[in-house]
Amino acid sequence: xxxxxxxxxxxxxxxxxxxxxxxxxxxxxxxxxxxxxxxxxxxxxxxxxxxxxxxxxxxxxxxxxxxxxxxxxxxxxxxxxxxxxxxxxxxxxxxxxxxxxxxxxxxxxxxxxx
Amino acid sequence: xxxxxxxxxxxxxxxxxxxxxxxxxxxxxxxxxxxxxxxxxxxxxxxxxxxxxxxxxxxxxxxxxxxxxxxxxxxxxxxxxxxxxxxxxxxxxxxxxxxxxxxxxxxxxxxxx
Numbered sequence: 107x108x109x110x111x112x113x114x115x116x117x118x119x120x121x122x123x124x125x126x127x128x129x130x131x132x133x134x135x136x137x138x139x140x141x142x143x144x145x146x147x148x149x150x151x152x153x154x155x156x157x158x159x160x161x162x163x164x165x166x167x168x169x170x171x172x173x174x175x176x177x178x179x180x181x182x183x184x185x186x187x188x189x190x191x192x193x194x195x196x197x198x199x200x201x202x203x204x205x206x207x208x209x210x211x212x213x214x215x216x217x218x219x220x
Numbered sequence: 221x222x223x224x225x226x227x228x229x230x231x232x233x234x235x236x237x238x239x240x241x242x243x244x245x246x247x248x249x250x251x252x253x254x255x256x257x258x259x260x261x262x263x264x265x266x267x268x269x270x271x272x273x274x275x276x277x278x279x280x281x282x283x284x285x286x287x288x289x290x291x292x293x294x295x296x297x298x299x300x301x302x303x304x305x306x307x308x309x310x311x312x313x314x315x316x317x318x319x320x321x322x323x324x325x326x327x328x329x330x331x332x333x
Contacts (some may be wrong), residue, residue: 124234138319149310149324150263157319193270196262200320206251207278208320212262 108133112211116164119187120219125170126209127182127214129197138200139180141171145193153195165190189220221246226311232331233301235306240295241328243311251314252294253322254278254286256307263310267293301332 155166161173265278269288
C-alpha cells in the first residue's frame, strides 16, 4: 500500500531562514506529487504539484520542490521564509493512472518567529 | 464559481444523534471526496465518488454513509454520532485528467459530546 512520510512534525524558524521540509513516499511506479498548505483556520490549498518533466517544480509564494525518483522524495524548499508562511504543510501522493485517490502525509506544522 | 462549498461550518451533536454534512461543487468535477482531519494525523479518506451513482469506501468509512445522486452534491451522513467522530471534515473534488489535483471546501468542525 502507498504511504507518505513527513519526517518533520513541527518546525520553528526565524524570518529569513531557509526552509526544507522532507517528504518520502513508498510507491514504486509513476506518481503524481503534491504539496498543500493549510493556513490557520483555513482549508487546504495547492502549493505546487509534479506530474512529469522537470523534477524541480515551482509553486506559489516562492516555494519549490524537487522530485528525486531514486530517493522516492519530494522535498519542499523556500530560500527565505516569512512570518506569513506559518501554516501546516501536507505532502500527498497519487499512484498515477491506477488510482482515483491521493494519500496524505501527517503534515508538518511550521511556525515562523517574527 | 464558488468552488467547493460545505455546510454547516460548525456543529455540536450529542452522542447518538445523526446529521448530514452537505458538500456542493460547481466546477462539474467527476470526483468527490470526504476526509476527516484530526490533529497530528493528516487527512484520512472516509468515502469517495468517481461519478453520480458511484461511491466507494476510503480508509475510515465506519460510522458514515454517502450518496451521490448528482454530479454537484456529495452529502456525508453520520448515524449514531460518537465522540470518536469529533473532527474537522473536508470535502474535495477533482476532475478526470487532472492527475487527481484536489480542490477543497472550507471544512465543517464537528464536536460530539
